[in-house]
Amino acid sequence: MASDRLARALARVEDGLDQAVADLARMIATDTRFPPGTGYPGFVALIEELLAPLGMRFRRVTVPEEKWFVPRGPARGARVNLIADWPERPAPVCSLYFHMDTVCAATGWRRDPLRLTEEDGILYGLGAADMKGAIAAALHALRVAQAAGLRLAYRPQLLMVTDEEGGLYPGIRHLAEQGLIGGHLLNFNGSAEPRIWGGCFGSFNLQVTVEGRAAHSSAAGAAVNAIEAALPMMQAVLDLRPAVGARVSAMAPPPGAAPLAGQIALAQAEGGTCGGQVPDRFRFLVSRRYPPEEEFAAARAEIETAIRAACPEGVGLHFDLIGHLVPTADPEGPHYPRWQRAVQQGFGYPAEAFAKYGAASASDAGYVQQAGVAQEVILGGLIRPTSNGHGAEEHTTRADLAALSRTILSYLAADFAPDLNPDPLS
Numbered sequence: 001m002a003s004d005r006l007a008r009a010l011a012r013v014e015d016g017l018d019q020a021v022a023d024l025a026r027m028i029a030t031d032t033r034f035p036p037g038t039g040y041p042g043f044v045a046l047i048e049e050l051l052a053p054l055g056m057r058f059r060r061v062t063v064p065e066e067k068w069f070v071p072r073g074p075a076r077g078a079r080v081n082l083i084a085d086w087p088e089r090p091a092p093v094c095s096l097y098f099h100m101d102t103v104c105a106a107t108g109w110r111r112d113p114l115r116l117t118e119e120d121g122i123l124y125g126l127g128a129a130d131m132k133g134a135i136a137a138a139l140h141a142l143r144v145a146q147a148a149g150l151r152l153a154y155r156p157q158l159l160m161v162t163d164e165e166g167g168l169y170p171g172i173r174h175l176a177e178q179g180l181i182g183g184h185l186l187n188f189n190g191s192a193e194p195r196i197w198g199g200c201f202g203s204f205n206l207q208v209t210v211e212g213r214a215a216h217s218s219a220a221g222a223a224v225n226a227i228e229a230a231l232p233m234m235q236a237v238l239d240l241r242p243a244v245g246a247r248v249s250a251m252a253p254p255p256g257a258a259p260l261a262g263q264i265a266l267a268q269a270e271g272g273t274c275g276g277q278v279p280d281r282f283r284f285l286v287s288r289r290y291p292p293e294e295e296f297a298a299a300r301a302e303i304e305t306a307i308r309a310a311c312p313e314g315v316g317l318h319f320d321l322i323g324h325l326v327p328t329a330d331p332e333g334p335h336y337p338r339w340q341r342a343v344q345q346g347f348g349y350p351a352e353a354f355a356k357y358g359a360a361s362a363s364d365a366g367y368v369q370q371a372g373v374a375q376e377v378i379l380g381g382l383i384r385p386t387s388n389g390h391g392a393e394e395h396t397t398r399a400d401l402a403a404l405s406r407t408i409l410s411y412l413a414a415d416f417a418p419d420l421n422p423d424p425l426s
Contacts, residue, residue, distance in 0.1 A: 009148035035074030093182030094154035099164035108392030173367035190379035205323035211316030214280035223278035249291030251358035333376025346407025
């Protein structure tokens with residue numbers, strides 16, 4: 001019976017988990033830090049190698065440089081995205097989303113961030129939770145499904161995309177605008193906890209370049225110190241924080257958390273060369289998260305107006321938008337009940353544990369909605385509050401890797417919860 005085949009397949013997940021961990025080790029060792037994002041071609045080649053035994057067909061899609069390149073910005077290298085598909089399989093398409101980039105390694109790592117380290121079932125490495133571990137879990141689920149001969153309810157279309165971690169033109173936006181995304185979207189850039197996603201904020205990164213005039217430090221009167229000139233401008237950004245933080249969204253916050261509100265911060269600063277020279281250039285980065293109720297253009301203009309007003313005379317000033325993610329509207333749709341049941345199967349959560357809420361974090365899924373391709377976006381993944389995503393010693397666990405594999409395997413299987421499948425099988 002089909003249900004017996006699914007049960008046997010689920011039992012295989014633990015047996016073959018060493019392969020998934022080995023895959024994750026290779027992914028972590030492939031450097032895809034953004035910025036600059038130069039490692040995408042190598043990562044795509046790795047995924048093609050890992051998926052080739054499954055007989056999937058591959059299509060590489062490169063985002064044109066004119067869409068993402070900023071001369072003063074940090075992004076460099078080809079923006080190569082990958083679509084992996086089984087086009088000959090007669091089933092409704094379900095797109096499985098994964099971003100390939102990681103953030104840069106934070107200070108404080110005791111282990112090598114680009115080498116998977118396993119200790120007592122904990123898997124440490126840059127991107128282990130966000131989100132290369134999810135890629136390893138999905139590949140493992142597909143291998144198990146094929147080995148078990150499972151009939152699938154959906155034709156999985158895997159999307160490996162670029163520049164989610166703050167890029168100006170994320171790869172998923174380009175794929176959506178080119179009409180290359182099919183069906184509903186499973187986004188694995190989310191939580192391992194029992195959650196129904198209610199949408200999220202938008203975010204943007206505005207790079208500010210301050211230009212002064214260099215001179216010998218003993219002749220400072222003939223110079224314009226770009227670092228000192230930038231200080232009142234950075235203070236002007238901080239002075240916006242009370243007004244920005246007062247802009248509260250109607251989006252539901254996580255259980256027990258404060259209402260979701262706008263955020264603004266100084267995220268990066270650099271400049272100067274040595275103690276014997278007055279610095280003539282300084283850059284700082286303004287990070288802004290804005291709720292769906294705010295307009296991006298107004299939020300950006302507010303920052304630029306405040307900085308210009310604080311800029312001393314004789315100082316050059318340049319603004320460059322180097323990253324932008326639009327808000328994601330409530331993405332819930334008809335496939336959510338089936339996904340919730342699959343998460344229960346994979347992770348063992350009771351039905352009453354699930355809660356629906358949004359987040360002040362941002363996602364590139366808003367671009368998929370904006371393009372009119374897939375309004376329904378289901379969020380899952382491996383991230384937990386304890387996994388330290390974007391921080392030192394980021395990690396996931398073998399247990400969560402197996403649980404997500406079981407979840408994906410269940411969701412894709414034709415004989416899993418057929419009463420919750422809104423897409424009739426042929």
